[in-house]
Amino acid sequence: MLKPEITCPTTPGLSTGGLYPGLDWSYVKSNPTENWHVVGWLVCLAMIFVTWIVTLTVVVKHLRNYYEPQIQRHKLRVLLFPPVYATLAWFAYLRFDYSTTIMFFAVVFEAFAVFNLFTTLQAYLKPFRIEAGDMKEPVDTKIMFIFKCHLPSKWGMHYRIITDILVFQYPIWALLDSFMSIFAELKGRYCEGIYSFKGAYVYLTIINFTSLSIILTALFTYLDVFHPEWVRGKVKAHGMFWCVKGPIMFNFYFGEILLSILATTGVIKGTDGTNGSIAWSVEAVKNGIYIIIICSVMMIDSFMMLRFxxxxDNIQNAASTGQTKKMTPWRAFVDGYLAYIPEFLHNCLCCGVDSYKLMKKRKALRKKKKLEAVNSNNPTDHLLSEEGEKNNNNNNTSYRMNELGEHTSV
Known part of the structure; x- marks a missing residue:
């Protein structure tokens, strides 16, 4: 058995030495326990096949019943998250030497899935926003079920824009993280799975943990604040949330952090290749286990998405309102997928514009409060009030003296 190889920095370049499963079936048949990487590779392939079948079944059903494009376009985009992510992870299993580069695209797709989860919930909430109008509805909630928070109005611009910022920071950071990881890998400074402060991996992991915690806090609060609306509209908001964030949390906490700790402490060990077709380092073994976890989670997630x-619900809404008009499957495909990137850029731009408006509004409110505070504590006003009170006292005294003089003369 090989000892854990903890070295940082590593050899510069995207390739880490050409490690990938050798498919020597004679060794697999004679020593299956020593060639688990090949067996795991085939098991992952079978799970990906099931994931794609389930996903495509739901996608086709959407395309044939495209009654509510304002909602269904976001659902269609989220549905591709499990099969695409699992497929890219499987390629990273097959070619561990380029796993960092391959998983870059997986992380990008994950970021888009989070974005579309939030836009799906916003689409369901839009009729209630129109109904509320300019109404101010205060809400008391708890952040992460611990910290109490009072919102002056859950329909106001402040809470909406702040939530947008807290949610959008995750996909934006995920994109930046992927680019930085590839750049660091080219320089030999990424050091994946090694908790050494000489490499970028440990810093990016800390920032990823912070970013993930922020978006979880924002979405948990969002779900709680609008809980009455989810109940009224019969929206399966919590189920949708766990379909997207559940796999991300599980893969990050158990598949990435836990496995990295086990590899660093020597629990996960490499193989020397004496009873197998290829020698695998500790990092390669950890990566294989990680991919198996990803494919298993994504297959389960595809069945969850089949329900949520x-x-x-879109077909039922159309039937209850007597709507018979729907898009053709091709137009639905164009609306759901081909128009995605322009819409994503437009929404990010709108978020930036709204954030600027919010900043100006908050600045104006602070200026107004400051002027009110200055006016209320103006020393001139204080002197004028004292002088006025003094004049009033003098007038009262003169009036009383006059009354006393008239009374004496009588």
Whole structure:
């Protein structure tokens, strides 16, 4: 058995030495326990096949029953998250030497899935926003079920924009993180799975943990604040949330952090290749286990999405309102997928514009409060009030003296 190889920095370049499963079936048949990487590779392939079948079934059903494009376009985009992510992870299993580069695209797709989860919830909430109008509805909630928070109005611009910022920071950071990881890998300074402060991996992991915690806090609060609306609209908001964030949390906490700790402490060990077709380092073994976890989680997630992201509620809404008009499957495909990138850029731009408006509004409010505070504590006003009170006292005294003089003369 090989000892854990903890070295940082590493050899510069995207390739880490050409490690990938050798498919020597004679060794697999004679020593299956020593060739688990090949068996795991095939098991992952089978799970990906099931994931794609389940996902495509739901997608086709959406395309044939495209009654509510303002909602269903976001559902269609989220549905591709499990199969695409698992497929890219499987390629990273097959070619561990380029796993960092391959998983860059997986992380990008994950970021888009989070964005579309939030836009799906916003689409369901839009009729209630129109109904509320300019109404101010205060709400008391708890952040992460611990810290109490009072919102002057859950329909106000402040809470909406702040939530947008807290949610959008995660996909934006995920994109930046992926670019930085590839750049660091090219320089030999990424050091994946090694908790050494000489490499970028430990710093990016800390920032990822912080970013993930922020978006979880924002979405948990968002779900709680609008809970009455989810109940009224029969929206499966919590199920949708866990379909997207559940796999991300599980893969990050158990698949990335826990496995990295086990590899660093020597619990996960490499193989020397004496009873197998290829020698695997500790990092390669950890990566294989990580990919198996990803494919298993994504297969389960595809069945969850069959329930929570299916078109059932959209079909029921169309039937209850007597709507018979729907898009053709091709137009639905164009609306759901081909128009995605322009819409994403437009929403990010709108978030930036709204954030600027919010900043100006908050600045104006602070200026107004400051002027009110200055006016209330103006020393001139204080002197004028004292002088006025003094004049009033003098007038009262003169009036009383006059009354006393008249009374004496009588």
């Amino acid at each position: 992201f299916g078109p059932g």
